[in-house]
Amino acid sequence: MxxxxxxxxxxxxxxxxxxxxxxxxxxxxxxxxxxxxxxxxxxxxxxxxxxxxxxxxxxxxxxxxxxxxxxxxxxxxxxxxxxxxxxxxxxxxxxxxxxxxxxxxxxxxxxxxxxxxxxxxxxxxxxxxxxxxxxxxxxxxxxxxxxxxxxxxxxxxxxxxxxxxxxxxxxxxxxxxxxxxxxxxxxCGCVQEWTPDSFVETTIAALKEKLGDDKVVLGLSGGVDSSVAAVLLHHAIGKNLHCIFVDNGLLRKDEFQSVLDSYQHMGLNVKGVDAKQRFYDALNGLSDPELKRKAIGRVFIEVFDDEAHRIEDVKWLGQGTIYPDIIESVSVKGPSATIKSHHNVGGLPDFMKLKVVEPLNTLFKDEVRKVGRTLKIDENILGRHPFPGPGLAIRILGEVTPEKVQILQEADAIYINNLKSAGLYNKVWQAGTIFLPVQSVGVMGDERTYENVVCLRAVESLDGMTADWCHLPYDVLAKISNEIINNVKGINRVVYDISSKPPATIEWE
The missing domain is CATH 3.40.50.880 (Class I glutamine amidotransferase (GATase) domain)
Structure with a gap:
């Protein structure tokens, strides 16, 4: 034990x-x-x-x-x-x-x-x-x-x-x-033997015993947590793991296809599901971040329930929940004092007859990456920045529309690609672009514009519990700003977030 x-x-x-x-x-x-x-x-x-x-x-x-x-x-x-x-x-x-x-x-x-x-x-x-x-x-x-x-x-x-x-x-x-x-x-007399290797060994053995010959359906996101959870489950139950990657219309630019491609060589059984419109319909008219999170969580469950019914005798829903999700959802003052709700923390509704298995729910983010390296998962997956479960819905402040999503996808792609080309991506723990619910006056050519503002966010952190804003070089920020304003129609101003956690959170919503 x-x-x-x-x-x-x-x-x-x-x-x-x-x-x-x-x-x-x-x-x-x-x-x-x-x-x-x-x-x-x-x-x-x-x-x-x-x-x-x-x-x-x-x-x-x-x-x-x-x-x-x-x-x-x-x-x-x-x-x-x-x-x-x-x-x-x-x-x-x-x-x-x-x-x-x-x-x-x-x-x-x-x-x-x-x-x-x-x-x-x-x-x-x-x-x-x-x-x-x-x-x-x-x-x-x-x-x-x-x-x-x-x-x-x-x-x-x-x-x-x-x-x-x-x-x-x-x-x-x-x-x-x-x-x-x-x-x-x-x-205390503790033995210093809790390592990624020992975690993998004991977790796979525990999963084999817990799941037996049962089938598990798991939602993949292309991120570190769900990928490591999937590989652990795959080692434990093999073909009985059925992975689903949902296009919720809130992913980064071209992410749906690139994620599916990245799993082809890993031996995982993955199915892609286009559910964009279901999510957009659920988000229609919602501005409150908690309501948006809950709507997205509800539709995820509905989609998984639909897909699970297409798999004969599936018994479990696998999730990539990690320890900070648990900590932030349970406070010393009880649930009323939580920071935010997590779409992948907590029980499932009665109509969804699946039990939950969370092989990573005792690990911090950096520990998940170490476990992933023990499992020999591609570094391109392990090195990806964390991405919120609700996706761009909580990086669009206020109501979410397909038009705003497209604008944000284009701006964010320019931001991330510039971080990579400048050799900064792996030095940043998490970076993302925020679509602000304000418009500002600008001048393009001889014309006055009144368009949208986006905010760039980049933080340094170990596990997401605390974070400091990154001091990105001014010339890189200038290049990113110019490219976004010149190439993304609908944006005429770019700002940079210099808040640390605490008191601010990493995501704005």
């Missing part, structure tokens, strides 16, 4: 980063909201408590039943987690006179403490908290301090519970990876 670490999320923006750092150490972990605890089976080796935007001093802070787990599992409490354990178990947390944010150095480290093995004195750490621990209970002891924070880290005596007020998961904490390794390997 795969051993794992449980990360309890109290709402910190850094929770996903903790998970990424754990997995970089080849140790499997899962994130759960603090108020939806999972079953703690024998595979659980330890618990990490995340930070939080909340304060332990507020009226109803997020609570964790520490006593229930203290003697069963090693616990690493980060920032809010550390303040919580200290405050509610005999210590005191107060508002700091000055916000403790940014770089600090550990002036004192308790000699021989296992959490700080191979962490040098004066190691730089990253602080990010407005509250601070001012006193500890008698059974807590300080194991690290900075010049301004006496309780930078503590240990509960005679236990494997540790609290730290800094963030080891961010790169500014220079020895944060070493500290996490100390906790995970030395204290």
């Amino acid at each position: 795969q051993e794992k670490i449980i990360i309890l999320d109290f709402g910190s923006q850094f929770t996903q980063l903790i998970a990424r750092r754990v997995r970089e150490l080849n140790i499997y972990c899962e994130i759960y909201p603090f108020n939806h605890l999972p079953e703690f089976d024998p595979t659980v080796k330890g618990i990490i408590l995340s930070g939080s935007p909340h304060s332990v001093r507020q009226d109803e802070p997020p609570h964790f039943d520490y006593q229930r787990f203290r003697d069963q599992y090693p616990i690493l409490a980060v920032c809010y987690g550390a303040q919580y354990l200290a405050h509610f178990h005999g210590g005191e947390v107060q508002a700091s006179s000055t916000r403790e944010y940014g770089r600090a150095n550990l002036q004192y480290i308790q000699p021989g403490n296992p959490l700080f093995k191979d962490v040098p004195s004066n190691s730089q750490v990253w602080m990010s908290h407005a509250d601070t621990i001012v006193s500890l209970a008698d059974d807590f002891e300080v194991i690290a301090s900075t010049d301004t924070v006496r309780v930078a880290a503590y240990q509960v005596k005679n236990s494997k519970t540790y609290g730290i007020q800094f963030h080891p998961e961010v790169t500014h904490s220079i020895d944060g990876k070493q500290l996490l390794q100390n906790f995970l390997v030395d204290i």
Whole structure:
């Protein structure tokens, strides 16, 4: 059985980063909201408590039943987690006179403490908290301090519970990876064997056992996630996998045929379905992004249901759902606080008598690519930028029409082709063009124009949970803008998005 670490999320923006750092150490972990605890089976080796935007001093802070787990599992409490354990178990947390944010150095480290093995004195750490621990209970002891924070880290005596007020998961904490390794390997006893090879081996075996001789229908998009999911399923059940690629009228330029061509050499059983008009009809009159997503999801299900009925005795719907989809659809405040709905997350309607199989729903995007390389999938597929499930419908702000789709396809093709020719495509994590619901005045020749505006978006990211906008060269942006305005009728202005995630999302809708 795969051993794992449980990360309890109290709402910190850094929770996903903790998970990424754990997995970089080849140790499997899962994130759960603090108020939806999972079953703690024998595979659980330890618990990490995340930070939080909340304060332990507020009226109803997020609570964790520490006593229930203290003697069963090693616990690493980060920032809010550390303040919580200290405050509610005999210590005191107060508002700091000055916000403790940014770089600090550990002036004192308790000699021989296992959490700080191979962490040098004066190691730089990253602080990010407005509250601070001012006193500890008698059974807590300080194991690290900075010049301004006496309780930078503590240990509960005679236990494997540790609290730290800094963030080891961010790169500014220079020895944060070493500290996490100390906790995970030395204290929790984890074995660092969760690798792409081991994932492929265990997943294919699990799929064979789960699916048996059942038939699976899977929607291919040409992207990384669905392609890797398809190949994993193909290795498990072979000819019993039936792949469908739907032309929803919201794909990139010429994508339908190019995607079908790319799968010819992979041995997959793929059928192309032209359903453009069904999607356009469903989107007619809709401007709200959530309504558009739900309409697209509904029609996808209808199309798959139609196609599934053409396959005798199909039992399962395969999906390329990945872990960020799950995380963004479940928050610590419950479904009402989700960022956006995902078309491929959740159950199916009763009329569709298919069970769901999601072989990638525990992986981040970069992990999916590593698994794809283990499976020897073509790098042209693995290197493709992420593309939203609802396609260009959520890159057209407002109502979607075939005319807007065509304009956006042409502009986006110019953008992407220029990134490739400039050698920038593989340096960008995701790029796309957004059709804005505004028009602006322009001049072409001697004529006044009043036409549409598109926005170029390009971000750098590791897994999509956080992202920074790309500093593309001005000359490349100028060339792209000129080509779009000169060659795409209906556009007379191009702008560039310089927002990062958070606070902005990667897609505009």
